[in-house]
Amino acid sequence: MILAVIILAGCGGSGDKPESSADALYNGKPAPRDTITPPEEGGYGFENIAEDLGYDIYVPDPETDYPAFGDPRAKKGGTLTHISSRFPATMRIVGQNYNYEENIRIIAPLCYESLLGLHPVTLEYVPALASHWKISDDKMTYWFRINPDARFSDGRPVTAEDVIATWDLHMDETILMPSSQLVYGKFERPEAEGKYIVKVKSKNLNWRNFLYFSGMNIMPAYYLRQVDGTEFLKRYQFTMVPGSGPYVIYPEDIINQESFTFTRRDNYWAAEDPMNKYIHNFDRVKIVVVKDNRSLMFEKFKKGECDFYPVYNAREWHEETDFEAVQKGWIQKRKVFSNRPVGTSGFAFNMRKWPFNDRRIRYAFAYLYNREKMNEEMYYNEYDMMNSLYTGSIYENPNNEK
Numbered sequence: 001m002i003l004a005v006i007i008l009a010g011c012g013g014s015g016d017k018p019e020s021s022a023d024a025l026y027n028g029k030p031a032p033r034d035t036i037t038p039p040e041e042g043g044y045g046f047e048n049i050a051e052d053l054g055y056d057i058y059v060p061d062p063e064t065d066y067p068a069f070g071d072p073r074a075k076k077g078g079t080l081t082h083i084s085s086r087f088p089a090t091m092r093i094v095g096q097n098y099n100y101e102e103n104i105r106i107i108a109p110l111c112y113e114s115l116l117g118l119h120p121v122t123l124e125y126v127p128a129l130a131s132h133w134k135i136s137d138d139k140m141t142y143w144f145r146i147n148p149d150a151r152f153s154d155g156r157p158v159t160a161e162d163v164i165a166t167w168d169l170h171m172d173e174t175i176l177m178p179s180s181q182l183v184y185g186k187f188e189r190p191e192a193e194g195k196y197i198v199k200v201k202s203k204n205l206n207w208r209n210f211l212y213f214s215g216m217n218i219m220p221a222y223y224l225r226q227v228d229g230t231e232f233l234k235r236y237q238f239t240m241v242p243g244s245g246p247y248v249i250y251p252e253d254i255i256n257q258e259s260f261t262f263t264r265r266d267n268y269w270a271a272e273d274p275m276n277k278y279i280h281n282f283d284r285v286k287i288v289v290v291k292d293n294r295s296l297m298f299e300k301f302k303k304g305e306c307d308f309y310p311v312y313n314a315r316e317w318h319e320e321t322d323f324e325a326v327q328k329g330w331i332q333k334r335k336v337f338s339n340r341p342v343g344t345s346g347f348a349f350n351m352r353k354w355p356f357n358d359r360r361i362r363y364a365f366a367y368l369y370n371r372e373k374m375n376e377e378m379y380y381n382e383y384d385m386m387n388s389l390y391t392g393s394i395y396e397n398p399n400n401e402k
Contacts (some may be wrong), residue, residue, distance in 0.1 A: 022250055023241050026250060028153065037195045040194065046145055046196075065275075075281065077282070080285045082306055083300060083301070084102060091103075093217055094177070095232060097139070099291040109261070111240065112218065113128045115146070143193070143199050144163070144214070147196075151244065153248050158218060161221045164198065164219050168224070169232065173229065184216070187209070217243070218244065246265055246280040263284055264283050314382040315379075340392055341393040345370070349362055
């Protein structure tokens with residue numbers, strides 16, 4: 001198992017939001033509460049009829065669930081600075097070149113939201129933009145009721161039309177991302193059954209389909225309807241489409257090939273939700289780019305130019321992290337453990353060809369591969385021995401030979 005450990009330093013900087021001409025897009029005044037749309041179309045009061053209509057809702061247990069969504073002792077404010085080894089090819093979360101880790105794991109979850117999320121511990125579906133959902137008896141049709149409180153950063157409400165427009169964009173071949181058509185082509189075009197109720201049918205039976213559609217990050221139809229796929233790629237290459245998430249990136253905070261900075265929204269619609277209240281604590285999150293030079297990254301960290309530095313190498317952890325700032329306690333060394341499934345490393349045999357089609361040969365290699373001695377003499381006993389391809393998951397066989 002690769003050991004991921006983090007050295008933490010104090011977070012500094014001001015949390016003041018920059019003055020920007022883009023405030024209307026990224027920190028706009030929220031639209032007034034919708035008191036017109038009836039409950040049958042997803043408006044307020046829908047929760048009183050949802051059960052009779054067959055909708056599901058997740059009711060968190062304050063004792064067991066809320067601790068998984070942040071700590072009330074966490075303080076809000078300040079700037080968190082992190083160093084990355086590359087700058088994204090685009091700031092978009094859809095279309096050509098969006099599939100960088102920075103886009104998928106940082107930009108998308110901080111700036112945008114999907115209809116549903118997944119509980120970080122139980123992996124149950126939990127509300128995000130949608131407060132209620134329903135699956136037909138044949139598992140082929142899904143309904144989602146969008147929370148009428150949900151707002152994009154420009155203040156516009158999130159509606160069923162935004163879900164449809166987002167799906168349409170994914171299915172536009174001119175966004176030059178065939179995998180989008182592969183995933184979202186599994187569905188017929190979504191339908192609005194009310195201002196806040198959207199329905200979608202699957203073309204084939206597969207449990208993943210509900211996961212795919214409910215996990216689609218939603219963008220506002222107001223902007224998507226103004227462009228085709230080609231124009232979308234150009235217009236939003238390094239400009240953000242307004243999202244509904246807790247952070248925004250102002251245009252002036254995107255410095256190509258150098259850095260990009262997230263600013264926490266003043267008008268985030270779900271800020272007081274118990275599952276959001278104690279996360280998203282930093283006023284600003286800054287990503288600074290140092291390309292393909294971990295030594296330089298480490299030196300910048302030691303000088304205080306970033307706030308944490310992940311160490312992936314046992315030798316580095318043992319031999320290079322005892323400098324003065326660590327000895328004085330200004331920098332804290334911490335090992336962070338989790339039970340999440342991990343990747344594997346080792347030999348892989350082509351069992352179709354000689355000699356590895358012979359089980360005895362494979363056993364011989366296994367016995368020759370002294371993992372314990374390698375761990376002791378090369379890796380400072382920092383690594384755990386894995387006995388399954390599925391370590392840490394429900395698929396691991398606890399009875400495997402150790």
